[in-house]
Amino acid sequence: MHEYFIQNISYHKDEVVKLKGWVYNLRKSGKIWFLILRDGTGIIQCVVTKNDCDEASFDLKDVLTQESSVMVTGKVIADERADGGYELIAHKVELVSIAGEYPITKKEHGIEFLMDQRHLWLRSKRQHAIMRIRHTIIKSIRTFFDQRDFTLVDTPIFQKGATEGTATLFETDYFDDKAYLTQSGQLYAEAAAMALGKVYCFGPTFRAEKSKTRRHLTEFWMVEPEMAYYDLDMDMDLAEDMISYIVAEVLMNRRLELETLERDITKLEAIQKPFPRIHYDDAIKLLQARGVDVQWGDDFGAPHETIIGEAHESPVMVHHYPSAIKAFYMKRDPADSKYALAVDMLAPEGYGEIIGGSQREDDYDLLVERMREEGMDPANYDWYLDLRRYGSVPHAGFGLGVERTVAWICGLSHIREAVPFPRTMSRLTP
RNA sequence: UCCGGAGUAGCUCAACGGCAGAGCGGGUGACUGUUAAUCACUAGGUUGGGAGUUCGAAUCUCUCCUCCGGAGCCA
Incomplete structure (x- = not known):
């Protein structure tokens, strides 16, 4: 079995790979959404549209929360617009577990709160x-x-x-x-x-x-x-x-x-x-x-x-x-x-x-x-x-x-x- | 142990003697290239605990608690 990790993703340009990780962030824009995936080795942006993936995967945008665990299968492409230079065109998004309301938000937090959430x-x-x-x-x-x-x-x-x-x-x-x-x-x-x-x-x-x-x-x-x-x-x-x-x-x-x-x-x-x-x-x-x-x-x-x-x-x-x-x-x-x-x-x-x-x-x-x-x-x-x-x-x-x-x-x-x-x-x- | 600072919505903060507010996060909706996305609507409070001053206290006074930073000590 071959495992793929985000830190090595540049070696797999134009290949279809399956990444297993967590939702670092989500950006929804109607008929396209962006899943920022984290797998412990790095972070990559996954682009999800109806053109490239099945409907069930696309509809996950209404369910997924920050830090929910997911597996994403898709094609690695180089794109200037993506942070890190590479992104994944998602073919399939599989839900592993829905995360509850995540305590650490995108705004700043105090040190005491963050240490409580270490x-x-x-x-x-x-x-x-x-x-x-x-x-x-x-x-x-x-x-x-x-x-x-x-x-x-x-x-x-x-x-x-x-x-x-x-x-x-x-x-x-x-x-x-x-x-x-x-x-x-x-x-x-x-x-x-x-x-x-x-x-x-x-x-x-x-x-x-x-x-x-x-x-x-x-x-x-x-x-x-x-x-x-x-x-x-x-x-x-x-x-x-x-x-x-x-x-x-x-x-x-x-x-x-x-x-x-x-x-x-x-x-x-x-x-x-x-x-x-x-x-x-x-x-x-x-x-x-x-x-x-x-x-x-x-x-x-x-x-x-x-x-x-x-x-x-x-x-x-x-x-x-x-x-x-x-x-x-x-x-x-x-x-x-x-x-x-x-x-x-x-x-x-x-x-x-x-x-x-x-x-x-x-x-x-x-x-x-x-x-x-x-x-x-x-x-x-x-x-x-x-x-x-x-x-x-x-x-x-x-x-x-x-x-x-x-x-x-x-x-x-x-x-x-x-x-x-x-x-x-x-x-x-x- | 000593010196200084801070406790207000889940989080980060504002209001500093006169109706307790904003942003983020949550919920609902819009959006085909977003970058902490954006926009609209919405729910959310025993202002750390106790006592006092006052017509009225988040705000002033006292006290206690908790935390943060620094000193000492050390890696």
Whole structure:
């Protein structure tokens, strides 16, 4: 059986094909009507007249509603008047199911209403384009690691305690115990890297922070590579290669979708290696030179990240943050222990931090010392400390926020559109 | 948690102390090239909840609720 899809319709010019889909829109004009058909791969205009199709099909115009499901058989022709350049001269229209009054109309809607209708909103052109770009981003990430001989290692979602002391975790009953939903697979990825060399985990991550901004979700997807025998510079090289690859793949395979989103493609085409690498000290100087009130030792807030990111066309990597504001597992610079061998990658156009990474502390004693400084009990991390007891090596890794990357590449104003069913402080349905 | 903003028809909004309205969507009808088609007619309301001021409140005051944006935190 041959299946025909709208995205490939130009290969079937002058053929009679059968398309299966949904009514995206209807325009009736007496003895001719136009059925805008959507099949999940694209949208095409079907022209229905009594000259070309049977009467029962023609009369469906009085019955069909927006989003009713139909199958249309007809001849593919090229026509300038049709959006997309091709249209279908219908020979037969078969009704599958009549849709009730569709909540999403052709006029504008508010974001809250559309999010309530998220399960239906995904059918719209714009959301369709975002989901396909998201797919390509995820696929390109997996291909990127696969081509570099990384092994995928899935890490647990139920975890005993926090990876980083500060973040608020979702707590859940675990038989007679408590468990927390993961905020990072990193510690497990480190264990896997000692077994397999180069690994990555890719899964959902949960943060119970009461954040209400366009950059935050309570549930988001994160990809975390971890590499044995990597130092900070190699870590940054990898992050830069990965982002360049993702952007190139999207530009090559999702041009139509970027155009649907009215994304300024020149901004993406400008992403070129090498990305600027700025020492934390220089980032502070850059901010101070622009009149921002920051002192050495401060962490960067969203406005700071925006200023640093906007200074360059490509993403910027800021490295050597003060260890005091970074996580316990990040290795301190042997040359000057007040710095951590850490890096954040800031996306252009104000999209902020998309990657956070570091070389890890591989010395047992220094790691225990850092845990104690953070008020952590090393006894709770005995298995993690085993990685430093048995064949410890220099290693590094980073975490990439998938939705922030999607939001940046798509040019979205809010991260909640970057995931099919977003979870935020105030949204658990649909 | 803090700061700001908003809740009026199914949806998007107007009316801002004096008869609650429009567009879209729904219904009925017209139209053989429409592009969020157009045109005519039509149905559709506990103005977020509660209290107060007033001859009179969607409008002013208080309070509660919900949502949105931002900060902090982070991917």
